Amino acid sequence: MNTLIVVLGPTGIGKSDISIQLARKYSTDIISADSRQFFRELSIGTAVPPKTDLESVCHHFIQTRSIHDYYNVSEYETDAIDRINHLFKIKNPVILTGGSMMYIDTICKGIDDIPTVTPEIRDEVIGWYEDNGLEALQQRLLSLDPEYYSIVDLNNPKRLLHAVEICQMTGKTFTSFRKNTVRERPFRIIKIGINQNRELLYQRINYRVEQMMEAGLLDEARSVYPFKSLNSLNTVGYKELFSYFDGDITLDEAVDLVRRNSRKYARKQLTWFRRDKDIHWFEPTQIQEIIAFIEQELNEHDKLENH
RNA sequence: GGGGAGAUACCAAAGUGGCCAACUGGGGCAGACUGUAACUCUGCUGGCGUACGCCUUCGUAGGUUCGAAUCCUGCUCUCCCCA
Numbered sequence: 001m002n003t004l005i006v007v008l009g010p011t012g013i014g015k016s017d018i019s020i021q022l023a024r025k026y027s028t029d030i031i032s033a034d035s036r037q038f039f040r041e042l043s044i045g046t047a048v049p050p051k052t053d054l055e056s057v058c059h060h061f062i063q064t065r066s067i068h069d070y071y072n073v074s075e076y077e078t079d080a081i082d083r084i085n086h087l088f089k090i091k092n093p094v095i096l097t098g099g100s101m102m103y104i105d106t107i108c109k110g111i112d113d114i115p116t117v118t119p120e121i122r123d124e125v126i127g128w129y130e131d132n133g134l135e136a137l138q139q140r141l142l143s144l145d146p147e148y149y150s151i152v153d154l155n156n157p158k159r160l161l162h163a164v165e166i167c168q169m170t171g172k173t174f175t176s177f178r179k180n181t182v183r184e185r186p187f188r189i190i191k192i193g194i195n196q197n198r199e200l201l202y203q204r205i206n207y208r209v210e211q212m213m214e215a216g217l218l219d220e221a222r223s224v225y226p227f228k229s230l231n232s233l234n235t236v237g238y239k240e241l242f243s244y245f246d247g248d249i250t251l252d253e254a255v256d257l258v259r260r261n262s263r264k265y266a267r268k269q270l271t272w273f274r275r276d277k278d279i280h281w282f283e284p285t286q287i288q289e290i291i292a293f294i295e296q297e298l299n300e301h302d303k304l305e306n307h
Numbered sequence: 308g309g310g311g312a313g314a315u316a317c318c319a320a321a322g323u324g325g326c327c328a329a330c331u332g333g334g335g336c337a338g339a340c341u342g343u344a345a346c347u348c349u350g351c352u353g354g355c356g357u358a359c360g361c362c363u364u365c366g367u368a369g370g371u372u373c374g375a376a377u378c379c380u381g382c383u384c385u386c387c388c389c390a
Contacts, residue, residue, distance in 0.1 A: 006335095011345075034345090035343090035344065035345070035346095036345055039323045045345095059308095060343070069343095070343065071342095071343070072342035072343060073342050073344075074341090074342050074343080074346090075342080076342090077342095080348090099345080100341080100345075101340090101342070101344075102341080102344050103341085103344085104340090105341090106341090109350085111341055111342075112341055112342095114341070114342065115342095116342070117342080122343095128335085143347090147345075150351095153339070153340085153347090153348055154348095155348060155349075156339090156340090156345095156347055156348040156349085157347075157348085158343095158346065158347040158348080159340080159347070162341090162342075166342095174341095177341085178341065179341095180341075184364095230343085231346075232343070234343085234345080234346065235345050235346090237345080238345095239345095247336085255312035260333095260334075261345080262336095262345085264345095265345050268345085269345090271337075271338065272339095272340080274338095
């Protein structure tokens with residue numbers, strides 16, 4: 001059976017380096033599970049690996065789309081699973097790496113089939129919400145899908161909005177699509193988590209922000225500033241600099257915010273990963289241990305299969 | 308040297324006799340998460356305790372009062388204006 005090695009962890013921990021080393025060792029490719037590295041207009045602020053790395057190891061789903069494109073987890077699931085299965089014909093293991101929690105889970109477990117909301121419906125519902133407010137939105141959901149209403153976080157407009165959109169568009173309840181089924185994958189998954197002591201992680205993050213600024217993040221952000229309202233640009237490292245361009249804060253304040261929001265994001269990632277008991281955790285320096293662990297897992301697996 | 312303003316929890320900042328362990332924001336910590344998810348949302352944040360609660364806090368030392376972060380006095384420090 002083929003194996004997908006998933007390398008995950010908080011932002012800035014050094015996942016890319018480790019994945020590249022693993023990819024070299026196993027002469028294989030890397031599939032990105034990073035919801036911001038998809039965009040070709042962004043590279044410094046999203047920490048896309050340097051050109052030399054991209055050339056030495058084949059990466060998939062990095063900078064393949066535009067910030068103007070609509071893309072979502074479901075499409076990613078289809079695309080990435082196709083690519084992984086395709087790669088398995090000639091390579092094994094394959095490596096998946098990234099920090100976008102939901103994207104990783106989608107590859108590992110799948111996600112329910114829910115129709116993609118059309119722009120018309122989206123505009124209609126959002127416009128309606130802006131005119132009528134949160135309470136009205138809650139009531140609208142209550143009448144469309146009381147079951148979901150009883151379990152959603154009623155203060156979370158994004159969740160409410162999407163449920164209403166789906167109900168509106170399909171004429172069915174949002175609940176009816178939420179099967180919560182886990183898709184069995186025809187390959188084995190080994191999850192490697194990279195993390196370290198919180199203080200060191202924060203130091204790493206702070207340092208990386210420094211490096212990004214030196215590498216020209218300010219110019220990169222300025223180049224996409226005209227499109228700042230795009231969702232793809234509601235991204236740490238850019239939105240803060242947009243506030244600076246807007247004249248709302250100083251550059252120093254903006255950079256400080258980038259650091260803080262990066263730390264927050266890292267914490268959020270860890271919260272998500274914490275409940276996944278399948279992850280085997282290592283420190284960024286433990287590349288030897290990681291390889292040893294993978295070897296052991298692969299061997300055990302072969303034995304099981306031969307029996 | 309003279310005059311004025313102020314010192315509140317990690318930071319900022321309300322509170323100006325009891326409803327104050329102290330509004331609010333930030334930060335920090337924890338959590339949720341089914342399609343634009345690096346999004347969006349929630350809880351906690353003096354100490355001890357699961358909890359009713361108990362203990363120690365509002366520069367500092369005293370005082371007034373049944374009761375003080377709030378009133379009075381001394382001291383220390385900070386800022387502003389005049390010299």
